[in-house]
Amino acid sequence: MSNQFNRRQWIRQAGIGTAGLFVAPTLVHAKAEKAKSKVWNLRSSVFELATPKAPIRTRLLANENPYGPSDKAKVAMMEAISSGNRYQHEDAGRLKALLAEKEGVTSEHIMLGPGSTDLLEKVALTQCLGGGNVVSADPAYMALIKTAKAFSAEWRNVPLTKDWAHDLDAMYQAIDDDTVLVYICNPNNPTGSITDAAKLKAFCRKAAKKTMVFVDEAYLEFLDPSDQISMADLIAEGHNVVVCRTFSKIHAMAGLRVGYMVALPETIEGITAKVRDNMGLNKSALRGAIASLEDTSFLENSRVWTKETRAFTFDSLQALGYKPIPSYTSFMLFPLGMDPEIYLDQMFDAGVGVRAFQINNEPWCRVSMGTMEEMEDFIRTFKKVVG
Numbered sequence: 001m002s003n004q005f006n007r008r009q010w011i012r013q014a015g016i017g018t019a020g021l022f023v024a025p026t027l028v029h030a031k032a033e034k035a036k037s038k039v040w041n042l043r044s045s046v047f048e049l050a051t052p053k054a055p056i057r058t059r060l061l062a063n064e065n066p067y068g069p070s071d072k073a074k075v076a077m078m079e080a081i082s083s084g085n086r087y088q089h090e091d092a093g094r095l096k097a098l099l100a101e102k103e104g105v106t107s108e109h110i111m112l113g114p115g116s117t118d119l120l121e122k123v124a125l126t127q128c129l130g131g132g133n134v135v136s137a138d139p140a141y142m143a144l145i146k147t148a149k150a151f152s153a154e155w156r157n158v159p160l161t162k163d164w165a166h167d168l169d170a171m172y173q174a175i176d177d178d179t180v181l182v183y184i185c186n187p188n189n190p191t192g193s194i195t196d197a198a199k200l201k202a203f204c205r206k207a208a209k210k211t212m213v214f215v216d217e218a219y220l221e222f223l224d225p226s227d228q229i230s231m232a233d234l235i236a237e238g239h240n241v242v243v244c245r246t247f248s249k250i251h252a253m254a255g256l257r258v259g260y261m262v263a264l265p266e267t268i269e270g271i272t273a274k275v276r277d278n279m280g281l282n283k284s285a286l287r288g289a290i291a292s293l294e295d296t297s298f299l300e301n302s303r304v305w306t307k308e309t310r311a312f313t314f315d316s317l318q319a320l321g322y323k324p325i326p327s328y329t330s331f332m333l334f335p336l337g338m339d340p341e342i343y344l345d346q347m348f349d350a351g352v353g354v355r356a357f358q359i360n361n362e363p364w365c366r367v368s369m370g371t372m373e374e375m376e377d378f379i380r381t382f383k384k385v386v387g
C-alpha cells in the first residue's frame with residue numbers, strides 16, 4: 001500500500017459500511033477448492049477507500065433510485081403523518097397481508113423490518129448465537145456476514161466463478177454440521193452479476209435439507225420481468241429458505257426504511273421469541289410501501305429507465321476501453337486501472353460521488369445508476385479524470 005493510500009483511512013469492508021457500499025472480498029476467478037482442503041475464515045482482501053467529504057451534485061454511491069418515491073407513495077405518507085400518534089401494528093398487518101398475497105404465502109410467513117438490513121442482522125444474530133459457520137460467496141454483500149462474525153461465527157468465503165456467478169457446487173461442499181446459514185445474494189452486490197435461477201433453485205432444495213439458505217433478492221426487480229425468478233416459492237413448498245426483499249431499491253424508498261423477508265413461520269417465531277417484530281417500523285413508511293406496491297407504472301418506469309442508463313454506462317465505458325462486469329442491477333463494477341485515491345479525490349472535486357475499492361490489489365470503481373443526465377455527467381467527468 002502506497003504512502004498515499006496510508007494517508008487516507010481505508011475502510012475494511014468486513015467492518016464498516018452503509019447501504020449499498022457494504023461489499024467485500026476477494027474477486028478471485030479461480031474455482032474454489034473443495035471444502036475439506038480449504039482454509040476458511042480468510043481475511044478480506046477488499047478494502048474500500050473512505051469517500052471524500054466534498055459536496056457532490058451527482059450522487060452515484062449508494063445504489064439509490066433517483067426516480068422516486070412514487071407520487072402515490074408520497075401522498076400516502078403525508079396523509080399518514082396525522083395518525084402518527086397511533087402505533088403502526090395495523091399498517092404492518094396490512095402490508096404483510098399484501099406481501100403474503102404477492103409471494104403466495106400466508107402473513108405468518110412474512111416479517112417486516114426497517115429496511116432489509118435489520119432482517120439480515122436479526123437472522124445473523126439469532127442463527128449465530130451459538131457460533132457455527134456461515135457460507136457465502138466472495139465477494140458478497142457483507143451486512144449479514146459482519147453480524148455473524150461478531151457473534152463468533154466462522155465465515156466460509158467461496159470465490160465466485162469466472163463469469164461472476166455463485167459457485168454452487170463449492171458452496172455445497174463448504175456446508176458441514178456446524179453451518180448455521182448459507183447466504184446468497186442474487187443478483188450479487190458488489191458485482192451486479194446473476195446466478196442461474198434454475199441452478200440456484202436446485203441448490204436451495206438440496207442445501208436447505210442441511211441448513212438454512214438465505215437468499216437476498218434486493219435487486220431482483222431490476223431484471224426483465226420474465227427473469228425475475230424468486231426463491232420464495234420454495235418457502236411455500238416448506239423448504240428451510242429465507243428470501244429477503246427491500247423497498248429501498250426499485251421502490252426508491254431507501255431513506256424511509258422498509259424491507260421484508262419470507263420465511264417458514266417457525267423461523268420467524270424463532271426470531272420474534274428473541275427480538276420484537278414491527279417495533280422499528282413507522283406508519284408513514286408502511287403506508288408509503290403499501291401505496292408503492294400498487295403503483296406498478298412507477299415500478300416499471302424505474303426498471304426500464306435503469307436498464308437504459310445501465311446500457312448507456314456499459315457502452316460508454318467499453319468505448320473508453322474499460323471492461324465493466326455485465327450488471328443486472330442498479331449499479332456497475334469495473335476495473336479502474338488508476339490510483340483509486342487520486343480517482344476518488346478528482347471525481348468528488350468535480351462533483352460526482354462514486355465508490356472505489358482495492359480488490360486483490362487492483363483498483364475497481366462501483367458506480368450506481370442515476371438518471372440519464374447524471375450518467376452523462378459521470379461519463380463526462382470520468383473522461384476528464386482518467387485523462
Ligand SMILES: Cc1ncc(COP(=O)(O)O)c(C=O)c1O
Pocket residue numbers: 019020021062063114115116117118141185188189216218219245246247248254258259
Ligand atoms: C444486496 C443488498 N442487500 C440488502 C441491502 C440493504 O438495503 P436496505 O437495508 O436499505 O433494505 C442492500 C443495500 O444496498 C444491498 O445491496
